[in-house]
Amino acid sequence: MTMTQLFHQETEFQRNQRHIIKRIIIRGNLILDTPTCLGSGDSESPTDLSLLRDSVSNHALLTGASIAGAIRNYLREYQNSDESSLFGGLRTHEDGDQSPLIINDAISSEIIQPELRDGVKINSVTRTADPKKKYDLELLQAGAEFPLCFELLIEKESDESSLIKGLAIALQGLKQGEISLGIKKHRGFGRCHIKEWQVWQFDLTDYQQRLDWLRFEHWQLFPDYPTHELIAQALNVSLDEKDDQREFCKIDTTFTLASPLLIRSGQASSDKAPDVVHLKSRRNGELKPVLSGTSLAGVLRHRAERIINTIGKNVSIIEDIFGSDLSKNKISEAKASRLIVHESVIENTTDLVQNRIAIDRFTGGTLYGALFNEQPIFSKKDTKKDTHFKLNLELRNPENHEIGLLLLLLKDLWTGDLPVGGTSSIGRGRLQGKDVTITLQKKGEKTTFTIVQSSPQENLVINDADSLEKFVSALNKEVNK
Known part of the structure; x- marks a missing residue:
């Protein structure tokens, strides 16, 4: 056996492989209720803060990281704890686990129709505008839609019921409009909701369902597939109002x-x-x-x-x-x-x-x-x-x-x-x-x-x-x- 073969064999034994036994795919159509600013950070834009765009289609881009941050913060406040394993380990954890939840980037269903807003800082003493404190924003109009896709990976040794319940709580917040996206969320921007859900569950221990997952067209829409108004019922979990620890x-x-x-x-x-x-x-x-x-x-x-x-x-x-x-x-x-x-x-x-x-x-x-x-x-x-x-x-x-x-x-x-x-x-x-x-x-x-x-x-x-x-x-x- 060569040195290269020994190295690869030793590396293989050291890897911490994830033994995934189940995958749950959830889709929903996100609808904006108020103007939303998904900033691109482009310093050369004609506005102080321009929208993040898909460079090919000129549609608005909503990154999976933005969605994950919003629902993670909501779940933290809801449970009054940051110990949820749904999003993996924290940055402070040297041996933190990988997140079992995959959230795809979403592209708006239609070409951007921007709405421009400007603002200025008012001096609290003189009640007049402070000099050089004017700014302008480029916003997505209310009514814009984004097709969202979530995929939950259930490992053999994981607490399946806890993961699914945590996901149901987070997605329920999206459904009820309690989670906002983008900047200035505390000033009315970024409010949104989801009307209904589509759920697919694949048991990877079953040969046929493994093939079904491999053949699943992740980029396609399924308008004729059954929908659910309540995500908790679709995932077969019960949510109790007593679980809400928010104040x-x-x-x-x-x-x-x-x-x-x-x-x-x-x-x-x-x-x-x-x-x-x-x-x-x-x-x-x-x-x-x-x-x-x-x-x-x-x-x-x-x-x-x-x-x-x-x-x-x-x-x-x-x-x-x-x-x-x-x-x-x-x-x-x-x-x-x-x-x-x-x-x-x-x-x-x-x-x-x-x-x-x-x-x-x-x-x-x-x-x-x-x-x-x-x-x-x-x-x-x-x-x-x-x-x-x-x-x-x-x-x-x-x-x-x-x-x-x-x-x-x-x-x-x-x-x-x-x-x-x-x-x-x-x-x-x-x-x-x-x-x-x-x-x-x-x-x-x-x-x-x-x-x-x-x-x-x-x-x-x-x-x-x-x-x-x-x-x-x-x-x-x-x-x-």
């Missing part, structure tokens, strides 16, 4: 417009468009006005700073909730926002153009060439359906004093004391609350609070006002420590 405070409220609203859109629809138009986004093939998560989050943060500075000195609570500002902190000290602010579609509105002109403060006369027009959205009274929109906030791992701060912010929005959008100094951006449901989940227990106000002239109807008052009292104690 959160969700605020789901309905607002109407008490005054015109104008959130500036950086992209004019045509050359004849007004100088400033309200931000709109495409939903189900139709352009609809929206209240963006970035705009609302900025307004909430500035008002939260004002509240904390008024009642105490402990301002660290702001960064704990809204995340840290990289311009003031080192990267090692950066904190991600724990507050998720979703984007809201405003239903049943009307657009009106208003002409304005700048006034010379010295002479009191009009400035030459300073005529401009704006197109805010207005509330529209309808016998069937009035103007309304849903506003959704979610705070992860909340403390009682943090919930108290959110309640104060909600009160300011509800009463119109906290305007949103631009030109608030001339009366725009006031909201009026109609109803709210607050869901608090801590230590496996859920508590629900409701507030209803049928009209601005009527009193609030609160199901448990004393408990809500305790959260605000906790805030006062926290900031005055």
Whole structure:
């Protein structure tokens, strides 16, 4: 026997071969519910952040790594543990196992139809735009679809039931729209869902099923194959609500417009468009006005700073909730926002153009060439359906004093004391609350609070006002420590 043969024989014995006895293939069609930014990192792009594209077909590319990171983080929060073997070992584990879950890259079903958004950082003191802080993004429009494919490998010595249950939990999060993709996920971008699933299971200990798996056309679609609405039933596992170890405070409220609203859109629809138009986004093939998560989050943060500075000195609570500002902190000290602010579609509105002109403060006369027009959205009274929109906030791992701060912010929005959008100094951006449901989940227990106000002239109807008052009292104690 030669030295080469001995080397190969020794290497073969040292390998840790995986003895795979079963393969499960799962497919689903991912549908985007809100605009999504899957950044390419191209520094030469005309926008600050361009979309990741397939170089051949010009379709959007959703990498398997992005999907894996999103569902892994969801499963970690759901189980309150990072010990799941579904994604293999951690980077800190020198002898970590390979992930048994294979997630393919996905290419959008249609050519990219981009939506451009721009934003700017607002100074919390002057309430004006900071210089050189403007940015623009290229987003995928809501409604874009991606065919996803997952493949789970079951080894002989592995805990099959645990792996399948973990996968069912993660895919259930995708089905219910609880997992977002791309950047700025905590500001309303990247929300998505999956309607139904297709599942194939191959027992590799059976000769015929081994052949079936080898002949399986992974790149083909099977529109006539049976589908399942619930992934847990398709995988024959049972999921218990008690397994959900997440802690959160969700605020789901309905607002109407008490005054015109104008959130500036950086992209004019045509050359004849007004100088400033309200931000709109495409939903189900139709352009609809929206209240963006970035705009609302900025307004909430500035008002939260004002509240904390008024009642105490402990301002660290702001960064704990809204995340840290990289311009003031080192990267090692950066904190991600724990507050998720979703984007809201405003239903049943009307657009009106208003002409304005700048006034010379010295002479009191009009400035030459300073005529401009704006197109805010207005509330529209309808016998069937009035103007309304849903506003959704979610705070992860909340403390009682943090919930108290959110309640104060909600009160300011509800009463119109906290305007949103631009030109608030001339009366725009006031909201009026109609109803709210607050869901608090801590230590496996859920508590629900409701507030209803049928009209601005009527009193609030609160199901448990004393408990809500305790959260605000906790805030006062926290900031005055």
